[in-house]
Amino acid sequence: MIQLIRGFKDILPGEVELWQHIEAVARALFADFGYREIRVPLVEKTVLFSRGIGEETDIVEKEMYTFPDRQGETITLRPEATASVVRAYIQHKYYAADPMQKFFTIGPMFRRERPQKGRYRQFYQINVEALGIAEPFIDVQLIHLLVTLLGRLDVTDATPHINSLGCPQCRPFFRDALLAYIEARQDLLCSDCRRRSRRNPMRVLDCKVPGCREAMAGAPAITDHLCDDCRAHFDTVRDRLAAMGIDYEVDKRLVRGLDYYTRTTFEIHTAALGAQSAVAGGGRYDGLVEMLGGPPTAGIGFAVGFDRLAEIVALQQKDYSRPPRLFIAALGPAAQTAAFGWQTALGLAGIPVEMDYADRSLKAQMRRADRLNAANVLIVGDNELAAGEAMLRHMASGDQVPVGLAGLVETLKTRLAAAGG
């Protein structure tokens, strides 16, 4: 038997309907706010990600699926979507005609991590990106969209955590202050933190090791070191969120793993998935367009972890399946032939109908109708084809299923109840 690759998974019928539901809710919401779908390739030149995400991130250093194609060029399965969307924005010169562009995209990403709950090597994200809008309104809108999306999916325990990472003007001052603080407490930190303190001291802030948390409790907060512009931006975001009635928490430990983030960052966590608690996250990346070769352009976006979101929504145990409206239990060769014709006609009329393609016992066919959760069952023998035709006309002409037509059709539940439980 050939098995699928470690960390990859099948999304089977039954689960797919839930994914479709989530997608439909997301698409409708984004469309209502003027976000347009963009579909970008799954494979890009490696340099797009190494430059966009950051050479020294874990993603680029050890998690990307990178390989040479036949001509020897090094290409990579996309580990995230933002870099590709920004690349498309630059390549198609959106900045020239109208720099303000709002996109969304939904699709698979690839990272070679060790699989665990809510984490796969091929995972799906819902991405929203807004380019060319520097004003804090858009930060607020994205957080609002995220909260609304989760709300419409009945995800309740989701509060946005927000922070500001500052900008290239003010972050160096904070970084210095943080480094000084960390260096004074080197021996209190775990080995991971001592290692990463040099390269990315901000990551020490969100280390989960108790000793580190303790040692970092009094660490300087980025929000105390923001320049005037960044401070004003962050204050406006907070004011507008409050004005919209969105509950949020300022989390000064909130830093993000990708190098391109600036100013506003946000995450949404949930307790439903154990350690993989982040279900969505995003932030502003005002330098990224320029870094990838475009003109200086503001940018902000978020990603929703689709797999995790689907697992959370699945906990609600709602039924998104679309069972057949009718099951035709045909007894005898003539009835089978007629039933096949009816299934075709009703299917073309938009009414999903199931049947056994084999002339099996009524018991076997009824079991299958039950398993498929068919709304109605038509039992028809070789001598009852005329009644079946009448049934067909009724169903094809309107939504109403005539119950009890010639005694042939009844809902399963009615029949079972009549049989006396």
Added chain:
RNA sequence: GUGGGUGUAGCUCAGUUGGUAGAGCACCGGGUUGUGGCCCCGGUUGUCGUGGGUUCAAGUCCCAUCACUCACCCCA
């Protein structure tokens, strides 16, 4: 990359100090029935994850390996 747990039928699992592989559900056929639920009878399904080793004998003990899973790490 590191650590823990788990691998036996389609599913959930049992399997004693090592002695020829089991149950329930599901599936298929039949009986009963107002041709169906319930009930009754019968039947199919396994390279016991894989490969080695110990042994007269391994699902069981040992080693390796793979997969799944949870956590670390990282991230959404």
